[in-house]
Amino acid sequence: MFVGHVGILTDRAARVRRPPPYADVVARVVVDVMPKPEILDPQGQAVSRALTRIGVAGVAEVRQGKHFELEVDDSIDDDTLHRIAGDLLANPVIEDWTVTRL
């Protein structure tokens, strides 16, 4: 009885975390987006300068980008992942990206 009750709670918690469209999640994918090397990255430069204020020397350069974590089902192939990255997550004019299946 008690165990069953816990089971129901666990099921419900699982449903809340992963509603039906995500129930078939089979892979976690990371997309990292970075400003192209030739694009000025003033945010990274500001971070780099701030490092000296916390007493850290020796960091030659900081570049700041974006990190996306995707949960995908098995209908999402590598071509689709690159389309997701290149058409939406990154702007190819100013950014490069990498797709990594975990």
Next chain:
Amino acid sequence: MTMRIGVITFPGTLDDIDAARAVRHAGAEPVALWHGDHDLRGVAAVVVPGGFSYGDYLRAGAIASLAPIMTEVIDEARRGLPVLGICNGFQILCEAGLLPGALVRNAGLHFVCRDQRLRIDSTETAWTSDYTRGQEIVVPLKSGEGRYVAGAATLAELEAEGRVVFRYVGENPNDALSDIAGIASADGRVVGLMPHPEHAIDPLTGPSTDGLGVFTSVLTAVAAA
């Protein structure tokens, strides 16, 4: 008949009211267009106004460029519909692929808000025909991600084809490449710029009336088409 010019409102748009007012001052009828509709309501031209559509999430203009109404804007722009993107609207048109290049964070990281001097470098567009080439105007600039960038080949093409329409005069406020403040599509019908001509149409509310010519120009362009 009074010309009807659409002004799109996205979630987070701020300058649609001023854009509509500028359209009215120019002698046309502003028509409110909603981001979620697939309907341009038969307008003769479209203004994509400034603001912070979708809170600038992902990249400025990235989400708005995929809004339902942009399907119609992109289709009609490719058939010659005059489209003007101001500030966030310029960012949206670049993200939508109607204009080349991109707008990135200002080099100094500061949000720049000031009356900005510009030079009109092309009057061969639907939105600048009422100016004279080389004319200098003063209109407000207010942006944090206004630094225009594009690949070397794109920049060379823009310069060779005379598609740099507005250039910053004096100190470059954001380190935009080649002092570029605004550009045009190859056919001159789509124009985007970071400064705000719609805020400079009435001496009561702006630093000049220099921006009005953008909105009167399109009347000429549409009448001639």
